[in-house]
Amino acid sequence: MTSPVLQEHWYGAEFLLSEAPGSRSRDPGQITNTGTAALSLDGGMVMTKAAFGTPTAALKAGDTGNGTVSGLGTVLGAVQGAYTLTFTSATQFTVTRPDGVELAPGVVGTPYSDEVAFTVAAGLTAFAAGDVIAVTVPAGSGLWQPYTASTPAQNLGVLWDRRVVQPGETVDCAIFVRDGEVIAENLQWDASVTEAGGISAVTGTDNVGNGTIGSLAILASGTLTGGVEPYVPAGTYTVVAEDSQTFVVADPTGRILGDAVVGEAFANEIGFTIAQGSTVFAEGDEFFVGVTANGKAQALAALAQSSIIARS
Numbered sequence: 001m002t003s004p005v006l007q008e009h010w011y012g013a014e015f016l017l018s019e020a021p022g023s024r025s026r027d028p029g030q031i032t033n034t035g036t037a038a039l040s041l042d043g044g045m046v047m048t049k050a051a052f053g054t055p056t057a058a059l060k061a062g063d064t065g066n067g068t069v070s071g072l073g074t075v076l077g078a079v080q081g082a083y084t085l086t087f088t089s090a091t092q093f094t095v096t097r098p099d100g101v102e103l104a105p106g107v108v109g110t111p112y113s114d115e116v117a118f119t120v121a122a123g124l125t126a127f128a129a130g131d132v133i134a135v136t137v138p139a140g141s142g143l144w145q146p147y148t149a150s151t152p153a154q155n156l157g158v159l160w161d162r163r164v165v166q167p168g169e170t171v172d173c174a175i176f177v178r179d180g181e182v183i184a185e186n187l188q189w190d191a192s193v194t195e196a197g198g199i200s201a202v203t204g205t206d207n208v209g210n211g212t213i214g215s216l217a218i219l220a221s222g223t224l225t226g227g228v229e230p231y232v233p234a235g236t237y238t239v240v241a242e243d244s245q246t247f248v249v250a251d252p253t254g255r256i257l258g259d260a261v262v263g264e265a266f267a268n269e270i271g272f273t274i275a276q277g278s279t280v281f282a283e284g285d286e287f288f289v290g291v292t293a294n295g296k297a298q299a300l301a302a303l304a305q306s307s308i309i310a311r312s
Helices: 296-305
Strands: 016-019 026-032 039-041 046-049 056-059 068-074 081-087 092-096 112-114 116-121 132-137 144-146 156-159 163-165 170-176 180-183 199-203 212-218 235-241 246-250 256-261 265-268 270-275 286-291 308-311
Touching (some): 026 163, 056 068, 068 132, 156 296, 199 212, 212 286, 235 270, 296 308
Antiparallel strands (some): 026 170, 039 163, 046 156, 056 132, 068 116, 081 092, 081 132, 112 116, 156 170, 199 286, 235 246, 235 286, 265 270
């Protein structure tokens, strides 16, 4: 007789090292299954709260260009409201938050990822300076769902114990959302989530030099004291020229990571190499390096912002 193979699920809170007194670290939540098969989620699954819906894009009446916008989504730092894309030429545009703060500029045909994600494609009629596109981020459902490669690393928590949700069903759950420590290897992840998210770069629209940035990589920042798991935060890293050979690199919070020298590999949280072009760089030239929020590293960074520390 052949014995059946049994698979034991993770127990409730098996991921937990410590939490705040009482139930202060936990919030009530709900999970809805909109699929056609039962949804089985183990305790320790990294979850995200649907704070935002899928963004929409609309060209302003009177625009010269008739291009399109695709790949719409939100990434770390997104807020509800209308982001304004204002073209400065046929191929370049600025991006402004709903509160008026200017973000990294964008380029037609290049995926954009700074709070909002999208790609602008040229149409039969090219865009012109002064054309405007509004990208609007709506409110979300507030329901919890597994963190995946296509969802931003924000509004995250950890499912307290196992839940099985039938198609069309909504179930209550407890989510670990603040002030505690978790065992990194006991966290559960959606199959789509890799160790680190994507990385891309945009050249400043007013650069004097015509050199390039390449060999982009996301690097581990090194294990911190106390066995804390390393992570690289999602968002936009700024790389700004001090002179023709040296650039200052800052992370998404503005923290200075060090100097990058033209022709030499930079390696601190992110990796890249800047190459000189036929016209040398000048003070103020810049690159914007975007780390998208779809990896384990970015999720651990977001959890840390809520004082949930993953330890190995």
